[in-house]
Amino acid sequence: MGSLVVVGVDGSAMSLTAVEAAATAAARRGAALRVVHAEVPVKPRLEVPDPASRMLVHEAAAHALEVAPDVVVTTSVVTGDVVHVLEAESQAADLIVVGSRGVGGIIGLLLGSTPVSLAAHSHCPVMTVRESHRPPADAGPVVLGVDGSPDCDMAVDVAFAEAAQRQAELVALHAWQPDKDSPGAAPESAEQLLAQAIAGRTDTYPDITVRLDLAGGKAGEVLLEASKAAQLLVVGARGRGGIAGLLLGSVSQGLMTHAHCPVVTVRRTT
Numbered sequence: 001m002g003s004l005v006v007v008g009v010d011g012s013a014m015s016l017t018a019v020e021a022a023a024t025a026a027a028r029r030g031a032a033l034r035v036v037h038a039e040v041p042v043k044p045r046l047e048v049p050d051p052a053s054r055m056l057v058h059e060a061a062a063h064a065l066e067v068a069p070d071v072v073v074t075t076s077v078v079t080g081d082v083v084h085v086l087e088a089e090s091q092a093a094d095l096i097v098v099g100s101r102g103v104g105g106i107i108g109l110l111l112g113s114t115p116v117s118l119a120a121h122s123h124c125p126v127m128t129v130r131e132s133h134r135p136p137a138d139a140g141p142v143v144l145g146v147d148g149s150p151d152c153d154m155a156v157d158v159a160f161a162e163a164a165q166r167q168a169e170l171v172a173l174h175a176w177q178p179d180k181d182s183p184g185a186a187p188e189s190a191e192q193l194l195a196q197a198i199a200g201r202t203d204t205y206p207d208i209t210v211r212l213d214l215a216g217g218k219a220g221e222v223l224l225e226a227s228k229a230a231q232l233l234v235v236g237a238r239g240r241g242g243i244a245g246l247l248l249g250s251v252s253q254g255l256m257t258h259a260h261c262p263v264v265t266v267r268r269t270t
Helices: 013-029 051-067 082-090 114-121 150-166 188-198 219-226 250-258
Strands: 004-008 032-039 073-079 095-099 126-129 142-145 170-176 210-216 232-236 263-266
Touching: 004 013, 004 082, 013 032, 013 051, 013 095, 013 126, 013 150, 032 051, 032 082, 051 073, 082 095, 082 114, 095 114, 114 126, 114 250, 142 150, 142 219, 150 170, 150 188, 150 232, 150 263, 170 188, 170 219, 188 210, 210 219, 219 232, 219 250, 232 250, 250 263
Parallel strands: 004 032, 004 095, 032 073, 095 126, 142 170, 142 232, 170 210, 232 263
Antiparallel strands: 126 263
16 A cells, blocks of 8 residues: 545535545555545536635645645546546545545435445545544554455455554454353354454564454444544445445444544455
8 A cells, every 4th residue: 555545525624634534644655645526517617627626625735735744735626426536536546535424414324425335336445534533543543343254354454554554553353243042252253253364464564463352242333332442443345244235334334424433444346
């Protein structure tokens, strides 16, 4: 990972928080930052792009440089649907950063929203942030949600890289459903799944402290609770129990909207 971080902006306060997160991520990676605004024409204009759109991205770029003065920042206004525009941008990016809800967003709306649709189609990991995620940026561990799915396997690599860039502890967390008849310790299969998920990665990242954590309960609830103490949550786009035809899992959808820290959603692209 390392050459380009893209942030989508729409003029909302939340997208400025996304700019701050993207600028910080670019600085950690030694990457360039590209600020993108998707302009959807609603009527014929004499000037395209709209001057207001150009001002929007220039102000966002200036804000990024306040956060990370050494990052190379470029801007772009692209005509088209925001998901299609950012999906195209993701082909050359290492990370896309967006606010979890932008201008015109409806509180509680998940399906069809820009972040969810983007995470389901992006060619690179997608970080979603909320305005409340601003401080503190570097407190707590990177938490990785582990469920043994193919998408999770990709997420493991992303989580290790993020922990290395942040010099943070990595907590690999697996949620298991307690049996009503024997609600005691986690089953051996859960322990094996967790160990297998990170097998070999510790050799690549020997300086990272890794903690394995098993928690009884529903995955979404367990990860949401863990996000309270985390600086970043990394999850696969779809878990093992994903419904056929559903491009983004319900757990990742819920976390993108309600987690107490930024969330990176990773999907298998090959």
